[in-house]
Amino acid sequence: MQGFQGFISLLYYAMLAMAVVAFVLALVARPDAYRAADKQNKGFWLIILGIAVVVNLVVPMLFLQIAGLIASIVFFVDVRPALKQVSGGGGGGGGWGRRGGRGSSSDGPYGPYNGGR
Numbered sequence: 695m696q697g698f699q700g701f702i703s704l705l706y707y708a709m710l711a712m713a714v715v716a717f718v719l720a721l722v723a724r725p726d727a728y729r730a731a732d733k734q735n736k737g738f739w740l741i742i743l744g745i746a747v748v749v750n751l752v753v754p755m756l757f758l759q760i761a762g763l764i765a766s767i768v769f770f771v772d773v774r775p776a777l778k779q780v781s782g783g784g785g786g787g788g789g790w791g792r793r794g795g796r797g798s799s800s801d802g803p804y805g806p807y808n809g810g811r
Contacts (some may be wrong), residue, residue, distance in 0.1 A: 710750040710764045716774075717743040717765040723777045729778035739769060 720739040728736050746762025749755070 706750065706759070709759055709766075710747070712766045712770075713743060713750050715747040716769045717747050719774060721771060723774075724781065727770060727777045727781045728773075729749050730780040731773070733773050733776055739773065 717740070720736065720743050721764045723736065725736045728734065728739070733739075742765045743762075746765050749762050753759075
């Protein structure tokens with residue numbers, strides 16, 4: 695039974711870490727990027743993710759912690775990529791495929807466009 699308790703504790707710490715990282719990333723993003731990405735405003739995400747952090751720290755209710763986890767996942771999967779795209783910080787895919795994200799203006803999604811040659 696101790697192994698299961700250790701596993702559950704590890705899950706709680708992972709959910710807390712994810713909520714804290716999402717909160718910090720939401721905090722450092724520019725407010726106008728949220729509007730440009732057509733997402734909820736910065737205050738909304740700070741409140742939701744802040745509640746997720748507090749719930750993970752204070753309230754040991756699994757239902758609320760899972761709700762915070764879902765909010766963190768939505769931020770990472772939907773909001774953060776959109777914010778990076780409008781802020782000019784994304785789109786390179788980690789530098790794969792387009793010479794470190796520094797492709798020429800004639801590059802298409804599958805490589806350089808050579809005009810049918």
